[in-house]
Each structure stands twice: as C-alpha cells, then as structure tokens.
C-alpha cells in the first residue's frame with residue numbers, strides 16, 4: 001500500500017494465499033455488494049482462467065493475479081472498452097517501472113514483450129435485469145517466473161526473463177492501480193476511448209500489420225488501420241472494405 005495514490009482502487013483489499021480464480025472470487029464479492037475499487041489478489045490460482053474457457057497458468061510465489069471490481073456509470077455498450085483501458089494502464093505502469101522493456105499492446109487484451117505474452121486481461125460483466133450490475137477485471141502479469149511449462153515456452157515471458165531482475169509485485173500492483181484509476185476517471189467523463197487512442201495506436205503491435213481474425217465461425221483477413229473510438233479493431237479487407245471488429249482472436253499473417 002506504500003505506493004498506492006488512489007482514492008478507491010485497491011483501498012479495499014482481499015488477499016488469499018490460494019484461490020480457484022480471483023475473478024470467480026471477485027464476482028461473488030461483487031454480488032454481495034462489495035464496492036467499486038475492491039481488489040482481490042491471490043498468490044496462486046488452482047483454476048486461473050483465460051477467455052473462452054482457456055487456462056491461465058498461475059504458479060505460486062512469482063506473479064501477480066488479481067481482480068478489480070468496478071461499477072461504471074456508463075452505457076453497457078461501452079463496457080468492453082474497459083479491457084483496452086486496463087491494457088493501457090498496465091502498459092503505462094510497466095513503462096514507468098521498467099523503461100528498458102519494450103512492451104506492446106496486442107488488441108484486445110494482451111501485453112507482449114519480444115513477441116511473447118507478459119500479461120493477459122479478462123473482463124467479465126454481470127448486467128442481467130434485476131441483479132446488481134458490475135464488472136470484474138482480472139489481470140495476470142508474469143513478474144518473476146523464469147520457466148514456463150513446455151506448451152508456453154515460446155509463447156510466454158515475464159519481467160524477470162526480459163530484464164534478468166526480480167521485481168516487487170506489490171509495487172507493480174500499486175502502479176497499475178494508480179494508472180488505471182486515472183484513466184478510468186477520464187473515461188467515465190468522456191463518451192469513448194478517444195482520449196487514449198493515440199497512446200493505444202502508438203503501442204499497438206497490430207498497427208499497419210496484415211492480420212487474420214478468428215471470429216467463431218468466420219475468418220477475416222486484412223490490414224489493421226487502427227483502433228476505433230469504441231475500442232474495435234479497424235481492418236481493411238483486400239476488397240478495400242473497412243470493418244470494425246469488436247471481438248475475436250487476431251494473429252499476424254505470415255508474408
């Protein structure tokens with residue numbers, strides 16, 4: 001808490017040595033009425049989750065796994081924008097603390113360094129009528145992990161692998177929360193992500209690249225021209241049509 005300068009984010013703090021998933025825990029607490037800004041941290045997760053039922057590898061003692069409860073007063077259409085807002089905050093925090101790392105944002109929810117994943121964001125919301133509305137933002141950052149299971153060896157990296165040094169997890173957590181609260185306040189005052197777009201486009205790893213996007217049953221290929229104010233990826237297809245893609249998995253196309 002030494003480094004925290006926020007009014008709300010992280011001021012309520014639940015720490016667990018082990019949990020299934022901090023997102024699951026946060027959703028329970030949010031449904032019980034725990035206020036905006038509460039943070040749930042675990043040293044390890046027995047069932048850490050990615051998107052679409054994927055697993056987040058979460059060994060003990062090394063990395064950051066946490067979830068933040070939000071109750072944004074914006075239209076629910078804008079909620080998916082939070083993922084990019086969080087990605088920008090994490091990117092800023094990494095640049096503040098470790099300027100030697102060249103990190104980039106891979107739309108919509110990853111931070112990469114040297115082509116490998118350093119961090120993932122999983123945003124979940126409850127918006128059913130009659131129930132209290134909330135958003136849970138789950139963040140996993142690889143901090144001091146220096147070896148990964150075989151299937152992740154050429155896909156994942158950590159701050160330690162990138163710099164050769166060990167880092168304070170609590171300082172990184174506080175810096176992410178400080179940066180996020182700032183962006184979140186701005187975002188609630190604005191209509192969209194316009195105020196942070198220049199930043200996102202500058203550090204977007206997909207900018208100007210030929211990509212292939214898997215969207216459930218369809219595949220879209222084209223060149224990325226930018227990120228829209230609503231957070232969608234803007235792609236120009238070979239036929240010259242501009243598409244705004246709001247979800248999916250983007251991969252670079254080999255030349």
Ligand code: BT5
Nearest residue numbers: 021022023048049050051054056057066120138139140156
């Ligand atoms: C994500 O999913 O990137 C979102 C990850 C969110 C994790 C946090 S930890 C705290 C909170 N509580 C949770 O239960 N979850 C959140 P996705 O884009 O689907 O990426 C998942 C894929 O990343 C996996 O299929 C693996 O290929 C890869 N992966 C798994 N663990 C990883 C790790 N530790 N580092 C890098 N890549 C990993």
